[in-house]
Amino acid sequence: MTTAMPPSNAVLADFGIPAADHEDLRNLPGGRGLTWRAADTVLRPSAGDGETLWKASVLAHLPHTSAFRTPRPIPSASGAWTIAGWEAWEWLPGHTDETRVADVLATAAAFHRAVADLDRPDFLDAARDPWARSDRIAWQEEDLPPGDTLRRLADAFRPVAAPAQIIHGDLLGNVMFERGQPPVIIDWAPYWRPVGFADAIVLADAACWHRLAPADMLRLADERADGRQHIIRALVFRIATFQLLGVWDAEMEARHAPAVTAALS
Structure with missing residues (x-):
């Protein structure tokens, strides 16, 4: 209650x-x-x-x-x-369904086309919450927290050529579906990154929490430019956030291990 x-x-x-x-x-x-x-x-x-x-x-x-x-x-x-x-x-009516990964990605693509011409908002520079910090960590703009998993992922960082724009960085659980209506996007989490990073967060979340096979995570990522790099950075983003929130433990590490192993394969 x-x-x-x-x-x-x-x-x-x-x-x-x-x-x-x-x-x-x-x-x-x-x-x-x-x-x-x-x-x-x-x-x-x-x-x-x-x-x-x-x-x-x-x-x-x-x-x-x-x-x-x-x-x-x-x-x-x-x-x-x-x-x-x-x-x-x-x-607006609707319900989330984190198993509808393809539908979430299609909705994300439409949304990101609609906001592609927006300028970078100034408030991003002032954000200091764990999510904002972890976004910077994933893009090598802030030091990596200690930990073997993050170190192995960061060792695989390579340059990304895709341009940045405003994105929604938490889409999997924030797209609602209602029969006969367009999907509804809620709780916009704005970041200034490539669209592929937003897609990779969807895929990493689905693989770690909603039973998307890691092989399917990679297959869908590899359909996109810099897909593997975006998956690696999405995993760093999520894991660093859990560490900064103080909830990263052995159970969390085991949950993320299959996706991490796939991303580094």
Whole structure:
């Protein structure tokens, strides 16, 4: 049972949610128990930082296609994207399915084409969370944490020629499917890297956590430019994140070992 406090009635009203819907406020699974739904609006705590405001401004106007869509941000009565520590988004139906790797990759390709012309956002330089640091580690912009697995992967680093752009770096569990509707992309995790890196994170996550055979991980990676390098860097990204979070242990190492062995074969 969650102990997170819901948004107040004043916040709900500021985001345009009718008073009649305030009593139907429901805590949603995921999002660390901090996300709430009222009618067709999803509310979650907001830092109100540069990343939050940048994503809202982009997704408010990003054209949707038959291949993907995203929830639209909902402005407050004043037009601000955040109010009293909360942000609001359109609720769209759907469910994730981490076994639908090919469908997630196809959705990712459509999304990355749609955002390919965006400039690099400044907030990326200030990010210091474990995920941002691990992204830099995977691209040799920050020192490697200690550990044999990371060292063996890093020894296999080679230059990557593919250009960088803004990507979504956590897609496998953040693409929702609904019959008869385009897939929905949620919880954008922005990085400035080659699109192949985003695809490789999908493949590495599927191999380590959702029973994609390591051979299939490599086969799909090798269909893409610099595919093996992106897989190696995706594994470094995930493993370094677990280490920085303090959750990397023998069980985690065993879970990742088949994918690591395949990537280094």
